[in-house]
Amino acid sequence: MGREIDHKNVERLRDIFAKDGCQRLDIRNHVTDIVSRQHLERACRAAGLTPEELKTCQSQYPRLLFRRHQVQCLHGQHRLKAAEETLPPSDRWWTVDIYLDDISPDLRTALIDEYSNEKAPTDGEVYRKIRQYQHEANALFQNRWWTRLSPNKAKRLRQLTSPDNTHLCAAFDALLAIPGLWNGMSLGLLNTVLALKCDEELIHYLTHVKNFWATLVNHDRTRMALIDLHTVDTLQLYAPRASKVDRKTVKGKILGGEVFSNFSRSERAAIWEKIRTHEMCDGIIPSLHTFFRDISYLELCANAVKRLVVLNKQQLTVRSALVHSFRSRRSNGSCLIQTSETSFRRQPGSRDELISSGYRQIWMADESVIHGMATPAKQLGFRTPPIKAILRQSPDHQIARAALLKARKPDHYHYDHETFESLVEQIAGYFALAVPNEAAPVAHITGRAIQLKERCGVPQEQTQHLDRPHIFFDTLHSATVSQRNLSSLEVRRSVYYAFFGKPSPTTSPRASPGHPSSSEPLSPLFIPSDVPRSESEPAYDNMSISGSDEASFHGRQDRSETPEEQHQRQGDRWHRHQERQPARVGVWGWRAQALWLL
Structure with missing residues (x-):
């Protein structure tokens, strides 16, 4: 089969024809067709020629008439479509190089892949052809398509198709069944894709793209192949279930036949019903184009999250490294959910749900301040050497240390080293007793995304x-x-x-029956100390990686204690673990905002 019709390319050629003419006799603009011997002989007889005479015509091309279904165009469909929309009915002819339909498969493939002066193939078309010929074990035609790539794009594609990226490559290959998606492919961005080390998230997005479009045709591969480039390019980024304006627009395009033109009216009505009602069709209509655009946003977040983990041969991705570092301690079967900058709630959850909700909330932290990601990471049960190192840079400790040094002139007084660090810990511990003020309700004003x-x-x-x-x-x-x-x-x-x-x-959002939605105060500056780890909990590179006292961890106060008892308990806890907290200085800021805000 020839190239799928790209309506933008047709428009480009139509503009050229209107400005410079069609140049139909130029050999570079010939199109390539195949016909049966029977139909060719019939057309020659009607023109008063024999097939042999047809081969020898040099000065003037004869005019042959065929019915539309008798000719298969292998090369030049875009020129013919543009000419059909440009030329008057009485002048609709084109110069054609004719081959019989009994030519060898290799020659047929070569003719299909020929581009002459047509628009260069897109990255998506090159990817599809290479994967097709790899599947067919056709090395000759594989190489022909590899040569169409720049050295950089060829290198990135080889990386994607290597054994190291089997799952990610399979997610791309799953989209081959839907030809309309491939205008959005960008081989040049594969370097970013592979460097993210967020394979699980990338695969989920690609699977989401596949499932959205496949759902519209009940995952029927024959009908999936009928979803064309124009349909995807036109509908991507609309959100018909979230916007009434989009709903009206998309409905009109589908039912009016502007998109899904390869489907009958009843089939288009069924497709619209899927979009209108199916849960899989919620949100923005996705495509490969949206995938590569949204990667630029994920990259900004990922660069911060990756600073919380150490990737190695066992944990190759950010998710696998964080899941491996999860330590569930005294959670009582409940998940901690942050509901604002200073308030939290709990809800029941299994270990898997604790990991899942915790992992999501790490990505919801403000990536513009790396410390603002480490704090919720530790709160949520994740323990890594980078997280611990970041948490040791608490400005609470800096403030306490500076206060002690300024309270007495250093040339007249000094502190015993162990006593000094103990005092620093005690003072920093008192900061944790601060209870955040109730914030005024935030007006629900958001931006619009009309364009x-x-x-x-x-x-x-x-x-x-x-x-x-x-x-x-x-x-x-x-x-x-x-x-x-x-x-x-x-x-x-x-x-x-x-x-x-x-x-x-x-x-889903809800408060635990045993723990009604409430504020669990956390000082914007305080980073609580660790309690001794259990014997079963592994150490990281001789660093003390331990759990946290949950009451301290979430800044809660036991209302049955007097303030003095609370102070004493807090100080005792810091005293017990002072030796594991070396003096460190750094910049700290608690900014647990959310995913997708830079």
Whole structure:
């Protein structure tokens, strides 16, 4: 089969024809067709020629008439389509190089792959051809397509198809069944894809793309092959279930036949019904184009999250490294969920749900301040050497240390080293007793994402500012609410689901019956110390990696204690572990905002 019709390429050629003419006799503009011997002989007889005379015509090309179904165009479909839309009916002819349909498969393939002066093939088309010929074990034609790539793109594609990236490559290959997606392929960005070390998230997004489009045709591979480039390019980035304006637009395009033109009217009606009602069709309509654009946003977040882990041959991805570092201690079967900058709630959850919700909330931390990611990571049960190193840079300790040194002139007084560190720990411990003030309710004002180009990639600064107060676990996991225009907050939710998936019913927003939604205060500066680790908990590189006293960990106060008892308990705990907390200085800031805000 020839190239799939690219409507943008047709428009490009149509503009050229209108400006410079069709140049139909130029040999570089010939198209290539195959016909049966029977149909060729019939057309020659009608023109008063024999097939032999047809071969010898040099000065003037004869005009042959064929019915549309009698000719198969192997090369030049875009020129013919553009000419059909440009030329008057009485002048619709083109110069054709004719081959009989009994030519060898190799010659047929070579003719299909020939491009002459046509627009160069897209990255997606090159990828599809190379994977097709690899599957067919056709080395000759594989190499022909490899030569169309620049050295850099060829290198990246070889990396993707290597054994090291089997699962990620398989996720791309799963999209081969839907030809309309491949205008969005970008081989040049594969370097970013592979460097992220977020394979699970990338695979989830690609699977989401596949499932969305396959769902529209009930995963019927024959019908999936009918989804064309124009359909995907036209519908991507609309959100018909979240925006009433988008809903009207998408419905009109589908039912009117502007898209899904290879389907009957009844089939298009069924497709619209899927989009309108199926859960898989929630959010923004995804594609390979949105995937590569949204990677630029994931990269900004990933660069910060990766600083919390150490990747190695056993833990190759960020997720695997963090899951491996999870230490569930005294959770009482409940997940800690942050609901604002200073408040938390608990809800029941299994170990897997603790890991899942904790992992998601790490990505929800403000990646602009690395310390603001380490604190929730530790709170949520993750223990890595980088997290511990970051937490040792608490400014609470710096403030306490500076206060002690300034209280007495250093040339007149000094502290015993062990006593000094103990005092630093005690003073820093008292900071933890601060109870945050109840914040005033934040007005629910978010940005709008009316323009399609605003719905993927890195959001604009103004949009981030408007969405910032609302981006927390419960908000991202709440149900989609249809509005007239798509909100920027809904864009964040849609992108979040594309990479991380929708939460299970057991992790949907709700407060635990035993722990009503409440504020669990956490000082914006205080980094609590560790309690002794259990014998079964492994150490990391001779560093003391330990759990935390949960009451201290989440800044809670036991209301049955007097303030003096609380102070004494806090000081005793710091005294017990002073030797494991070497003096470190650094910059600290608690900014547990949320995923997708830079």
